[in-house]
Amino acid sequence: MSAGGNSGRFAATPDELRRYGEDGFFVRSAVFAPAELEVLRQAVEKVVAEAGEHGGKTYEIDGNRYRDTEAATLQYEHHAGAEMIRVIEPFHHLHPDLDRLVDDPRMTEAICGILSCPAVALWTEKINCKRPFEGSGFRWHQDSPYWSHACSDVERLPNVMLTLDDADEENGCFRVIRGSHRNGFLPGLDDESQLGPLFTDPKHFDETAEYKAILPAGSQVFFSPHSVHGSQPNRSDRPRRALVLTYQPAGRRMFKIDATRNAGPEQRSSEIA
Ligand SMILES: O=C(O)CCC(=O)C(=O)O
Structure with missing residues (x-):
């Protein structure tokens, strides 16, 4: 492995690294095969079905429901009384197939290149x-x-989104604002809600520079932690599931679990420090 760590079959190309620097993101289309995606979708559905079994207390922020269980934070859908889960964070420890994904070189090798670390x-x-x-x-x-x-x-803290379903405008594809990462932290909304300051004020970026990630299942979007991003609701009869994994240099602790989870083909097991 080279000193910067950007090596291997799935290393970031010079053009991808240039785009990450200039645009804040780059895309790889249809990287995972249909059979691999089916394994991941089944794992996701099992984790979602079992998510409520880990106890925890429900609370509300700005009218939306959350629950911190022993295993993860659950966000529920945004209509009144919703029982449907919208987001689960974190998830790798909840299913072996999802844990394996963390180490997949298609996820980690380009990230090593973005981070210039081995x-x-x-x-x-x-x-x-x-x-x-x-x-x-x-x-x-x-x-x-x-x-x-x-x-x-x-x-x-670069992100990689992996699409589990074909994504288009109708089912609420991911969207990212080209170049919006360049000015670091941008001002949030001053709308008197609790989470308003965490939503970026559109006065401070160019909404017309939006890239719509209309992509087949199994595609990846690598994007900067400073990139402004979001998506529309799913107005279709099709799901638009996705996994978003965020990495950091090796040896550092996770955000929501008090442990280090090094990642890559040589790092198969969790290390609880
Ligand atoms: O899944 C999406 O469309 C958006 C995801 C997102 O914004 C996030 O996970 O921070």
């Missing part, structure tokens, strides 16, 4: 469910402000 660890990871008709949108936001209180090196 080895990486997991920071956090989310299942975004986006169910047919009910899956709500994600307002424009950067991830960096969410993490800034917990990480002193927030610039070095």
